[in-house]
Amino acid sequence: MVNFIGFNQILIIICMTEKEQNTEERILIAAKQVFLRKGMAGARMQEIANEAGINKSLLHYYYRSKDKLFLAVFRLxxxxxxxxxxxxxxxxxxxxxxxxxxxxxxxxxxxxxxxxxxxxxxxxxxxxxxxxxxxxxxxxxxxxxxxxxxxxxxxxxxxxxxxxxxxxxxxxxxxxxxxxxxxxxxxxxxxxxxxxxxxxxxxxxxxxxxxxxxxxx
Amino acid sequence: MVNFIGFNQILIIICMTEKEQNTEERILIAAKQVFLRKGMAGARMQEIANEAGINKSLLHYYYRSKDKLFLAVFRLxxxxxxxxxxxxxxxxxxxxxxxxxxxxxxxxxxxxxxxxxxxxxxxxxxxxxxxxxxxxxxxxxxxxxxxxxxxxxxxxxxxxxxxxxxxxxxxxxxxxxxxxxxxxxxxxxxxxxxxxxxxxxxxxxxxxxxxxxxxxx
DNA sequence: TATATTTTTGACCAAATGGTTAAACTTTAT
DNA sequence: ATAAAGTTTAACCATTTGGTCAAAAATATA
CATH class of the missing domain: 1.10.357.10 (Tetracycline Repressor, domain 2)
Incomplete structure (x- = not known):
């Protein structure tokens, strides 16, 4: 079987606007968008996931909790x-x-x-x-x-x-x-x-x- | 039977600090305390009720919804x-x-x-x-x-x-x-x-x- | 190719939250 | 005193929300 991994990666690189960068970074950018506009109390994890175009569980996979994600955004x-x-x-x-x-x-x-x-x-x-x-x-x-x-x-x-x-x-x-x-x-x-x-x-x-x-x- | 209503009212008047003013006003003052510090998104109806020392249902009895209560505070x-x-x-x-x-x-x-x-x-x-x-x-x-x-x-x-x-x-x-x-x-x-x-x-x-x-x- | 590891997903959960309701209590009017 | 109206309460309800988990998918390793 042909190895399509390389091909996929090339696709990813070409479509940078869609699947740009790794998931962790995409989450941070989406979280920034939401936290900056709504604040900690007004921000919703689901909204951040939507903004990043990924499953909500991934937020916890990479940042463990809303508070941790918030801190990352605050530092940023x-x-x-x-x-x-x-x-x-x-x-x-x-x-x-x-x-x-x-x-x-x-x-x-x-x-x-x-x-x-x-x-x-x-x-x-x-x-x-x-x-x-x-x-x-x-x-x-x-x-x-x-x-x-x-x-x-x-x-x-x-x-x-x-x-x-x-x-x-x-x-x-x-x-x-x-x-x-x-x-x-x-x-x-x-x-x-x-x-x-x-x-x-x-x-x-x-x-x-x-x-x-x-x-x- | 003796009518104690007048006596109760006197007590209320004396203890103005505790039971000061009518409920509607007390709610507004408590809501102001909470909304101003926490904002709409961070404020909790229960916290406002606690601050006013009354049952949470009274907030809705007098102001119908969180949004209406918020608007009253904003105007204030x-x-x-x-x-x-x-x-x-x-x-x-x-x-x-x-x-x-x-x-x-x-x-x-x-x-x-x-x-x-x-x-x-x-x-x-x-x-x-x-x-x-x-x-x-x-x-x-x-x-x-x-x-x-x-x-x-x-x-x-x-x-x-x-x-x-x-x-x-x-x-x-x-x-x-x-x-x-x-x-x-x-x-x-x-x-x-x-x-x-x-x-x-x-x-x-x-x-x-x-x-x-x-x-x- | 087969296996281990990492990443992603959807289903699920418990707690929190705004809101409702019916009953109890208080006050006012008759 | 009694009925009516207004006020207060506790118990509930539906939804939202942060978070978990096991299985699936993808990727890396051997």
């Missing part, structure tokens, strides 16, 4: 943000230039992962201690930014502001318009998605200017 | 914010003074209702059309603020800024630190609640200055 969500942020924070430029880059880069990541922030805020409210620990494990270090602001103040590059307030200001201005998009797009732009996208594009400059204006001596 | 949450905001917006003072008052008043309401914003953002993401309609029914008019900003620009009171960006900036700076409190209090203040309260107090001034600095000519 964090990892979507970390690299971009770290590379900017570690770059060696003036603090004002760094703020420009941060706002630009951070808002880009937010636009590509619009469901992540509300998801994270929601879930941290539900189970703060455990999930904040995961943040630490994934290597989030707000201290890093705060120190940079402090040094910039000492060196006289910027006005003497509380670095914590400055950090929260920047995060607020970037994150809120994404988190509140379903509300604001309807209230301010008659639910015109293109118009709100344009608004968010403008916003990169607006936020940069807004922040820099507040810290220039 | 909006109403907690409206009066304060409206009174400030309608006051006849300079735009800079109005921003001061708005930030002060809005952040006070937020501190008294810290779970409302995340709750609303979460639920609007789940069912945007229906819930945004409720917002309109309750009389939210962002147009009101936008027009005031526009007029202030025309009269030359403030720099020519896009009123929508200005509005989102103010809302962001006020709302985000409350919504992200479970996260930020831990990351920036070692979970010291008093320290974060102090941070939020300072913030009223910081935000006011931050915003006014961005719009002064």
């Amino acid at each position: 969500a964090i990892q979507n943000f970390l690299p971009e942020i770290k590379s900017i924070l570690l770059s060696d430029v003036l603090v004002t230039e760094k703020i420009d880059r941060f706002v630009e880069g951070y808002m880009n990541v937010l636009l590509n992962n619009p469901f992540v922030p509300l998801f994270i805020l929601q879930e941290i409210q539900r189970d703060p201690d455990r999930l904040l620990n995961i943040f630490l494990e994934e290597g989030i270090q707000p201290q890093l930014i705060l120190e940079q602001f402090e040094r910039a103040v000492q060196k006289g590059e910027i006005k003497a502001v509380d670095p914590k307030h400055l950090l929260i200001n920047i995060l607020s201005l970037c994150i809120f318009p994404i988190v509140a998009r379903p509300m604001m797009q309807r209230m301010l732009y008659d639910n015109d998605s293109d118009a709100y996208n344009e608004f968010l594009r403008e916003r990169k400059k607006v936020v940069s200017e807004f922040v820099k204006n507040a810290i220039k001596k | 949450a909006i109403q907690n914010f409206l009066p304060e905001i409206k009174s400030i917006l309608l006051s006849d003072v300079l735009v800079t003074e109005k921003i001061d008052r708005f930030v002060e008043g809005y952040m006070n309401v937020l501190l008294n209702n810290p779970f409302v914003p995340l709750f609303i953002l979460q639920e609007i993401q789940r069912d945007p059309d229906r819930l945004l309609n409720i917002f309109l029914e309750e009389g939210i008019q962002p147009q009101l603020i936008l027009e005031q900003f526009e007029r202030a620009v025309q009269k030359g009171e403030i720099k020519a800024v896009d009123p929508k960006h200005l509005l989102i900036n103010i809302l962001s700076l006020c709302i985000f630190p409350i919504v992200a409190r479970p996260m930020m209090q831990r990351m920036l203040y070692d979970n010291d609640s008093d320290a974060y309260n102090e941070f939020l107090r300072e913030r009223k001034k910081v935000v006011s200055e931050f915003v006014k600095n961005a719009i002064k000519k």
Whole structure:
């Protein structure tokens, strides 16, 4: 008998869109879709299985429980943000230039992962201690930014502001318009998605200017 | 036989903390507690009944379904914010003074209702059309603020800024630190609640200055 | 090719959950 | 005091839901 395994594998590779990647990865992607939109409490294992186009039992075969699968998604969500942020924070430029880059880069990541922030805020409210620990494990270090602001103040590059307030200001201005998009797009732009996208594009400059204006001596 | 009804009522009045107000109201208060913290998907009818100290059937007796009870809570949450905001917006003072008052008043309401914003953002993401309609029914008019900003620009009171960006900036700076409190209090203040309260107090001034600095000519 | 191992599936289960109902209890009206 | 109306309760119900299991299918190994 002829061995069709190789042929099948070739088929699989060709039809990547349908049977793309291994099952474990497909589950994770489907779980991300569902968990990010519905949260832990609103997500259904069956819906994740449907989204992945596989049998529900496979979710447990690969991830054991809903909680474990959720944790994998939570980690993934964090990892979507970390690299971009770290590379900017570690770059060696003036603090004002760094703020420009941060706002630009951070808002880009937010636009590509619009469901992540509300998801994270929601879930941290539900189970703060455990999930904040995961943040630490994934290597989030707000201290890093705060120190940079402090040094910039000492060196006289910027006005003497509380670095914590400055950090929260920047995060607020970037994150809120994404988190509140379903509300604001309807209230301010008659639910015109293109118009709100344009608004968010403008916003990169607006936020940069807004922040820099507040810290220039 | 002696009529004990009057005596019972007196007891009820005395023990207001225990049997306070009528059942319908007690249910609404309990439902608010649970829905605001857990959201529609995470809330349990039994938990609400326990919180109210009554039988679960009474929830359905007074509010028919979980969905109806949720809607009542959603309306209530909006109403907690409206009066304060409206009174400030309608006051006849300079735009800079109005921003001061708005930030002060809005952040006070937020501190008294810290779970409302995340709750609303979460639920609007789940069912945007229906819930945004409720917002309109309750009389939210962002147009009101936008027009005031526009007029202030025309009269030359403030720099020519896009009123929508200005509005989102103010809302962001006020709302985000409350919504992200479970996260930020831990990351920036070692979970010291008093320290974060102090941070939020300072913030009223910081935000006011931050915003006014961005719009002064 | 035959055998062991891994992957996938459908049937099933127990607990949880929103909701119903009839009876008991309380209050009001007559 | 009695009947009527309103309120409260416990027992139930149907469905949903996370999870299990044994058998089937596919794959790897010998």
